[in-house]
Amino acid sequence: MLVDTHNHLNFEAFDKDWEAAVNRASEAGVGKMIVVGTDIDTSLKAIAMAKQRKTLWATVGFHPHHVKALIKLPYARVQLAQITDQLKKMARGKQVVAVGECGLDYHTYQNSRHKHPDNGRDWEKLKDLQKQIFGMQIELARELKLPLVIHNREADMEVLDAIDHFCKKDGNVPRGVLHCISGSSEFLEKGLNMGFYIGVDGNVTYDGKVKALAKKIPLERLVVETDSPYLAPKPRRRLRNEPANVKIVAEFLAKLKNISREKLEQATTKNAERLFNLH
Ligand SMILES: [Zn+2]
Numbered sequence: 001m002l003v004d005t006h007n008h009l010n011f012e013a014f015d016k017d018w019e020a021a022v023n024r025a026s027e028a029g030v031g032k033m034i035v036v037g038t039d040i041d042t043s044l045k046a047i048a049m050a051k052q053r054k055t056l057w058a059t060v061g062f063h064p065h066h067v068k069a070l071i072k073l074p075y076a077r078v079q080l081a082q083i084t085d086q087l088k089k090m091a092r093g094k095q096v097v098a099v100g101e102c103g104l105d106y107h108t109y110q111n112s113r114h115k116h117p118d119n120g121r122d123w124e125k126l127k128d129l130q131k132q133i134f135g136m137q138i139e140l141a142r143e144l145k146l147p148l149v150i151h152n153r154e155a156d157m158e159v160l161d162a163i164d165h166f167c168k169k170d171g172n173v174p175r176g177v178l179h180c181i182s183g184s185s186e187f188l189e190k191g192l193n194m195g196f197y198i199g200v201d202g203n204v205t206y207d208g209k210v211k212a213l214a215k216k217i218p219l220e221r222l223v224v225e226t227d228s229p230y231l232a233p234k235p236r237r238r239l240r241n242e243p244a245n246v247k248i249v250a251e252f253l254a255k256l257k258n259i260s261r262e263k264l265e266q267a268t269t270k271n272a273e274r275l276f277n278l279h
């Protein structure tokens with residue numbers, strides 16, 4: 001049995017047929033799936049879905065993409081604190097297995113609703129707000145003793161520095177996963193040293209840099225994920241991704257690591273169950 005540790009069945013792309021996607025995953029041997037929240041609405045939706053299907057679990061979080069909507073507001077920090085309060089209330093539900101996804105995203109998006117501000121001042125403010133809401137979620141994970149689902153895009157060491165910063169009082173770094181691994185090998189190495197698990201997605205099948213990182217991840221820290229509806233693996237790249245495709249990621253990784261498919265499946269499933277306490 002495989003676990004898809006990160007998907008967004010709660011996104012619009014699955015509005016009409018998320019249950020069919022869950023069924024297809026079960027038929028493909030994907031017995032457990034974690035639906036990841038990226039703001040208040042999608043976190044609520046993830047919980048509602050997990051209540052309906054016993055192979056689903058939920059996370060509650062606020063993704064750095066959504067900070068952009070707040071930069072023009074005069075009291076952005078107050079807003080962030082309110083968001084964190086709502087996440088905290090939701091996180092008490094028994095379907096909720098992690099805080100996140102949260103983190104830092106410094107990618108310069110073109111022609112996208114996530115396009116960053118053009119001027120330097122707003123860009124700095126955006127980064128600052130991303131760090132603030134990330135910090136609040138790190139503190140929440142520590143308080144609730146839940147793992148963190150960590151998103152990084154082109155911020156690498158700043159992500160890990162932020163975690164160090166918010167945990168420096170007592171040095172208790174929450175457990176967690178660096179989801180959808182990318183970035184430098186130093187980032188991967190430091191993340192492993194901090195105790196994190198590493199999530200690998202379908203882009204490992206076509207992105208040489210991700211493949212090189214995946215080779216270096218010890219089996220006892222590896223988890224597999226799809227990030228559906230994004231990042232469909234080869235040969236389904238142009239299609240909507242879905243949890244059943246985590247099987248393709250697992251097969252690819254078993255070949256890459258020169259181990260049997262069964263061994264990879266057992267190890268990643270055990271890791272996912274341990275990290276997220278899926279029982
Ligand atoms: Zn992400």
Ligand SMILES: [Zn+2]
Nearest residue numbers: 006036101227
């Ligand atoms: Zn995601």
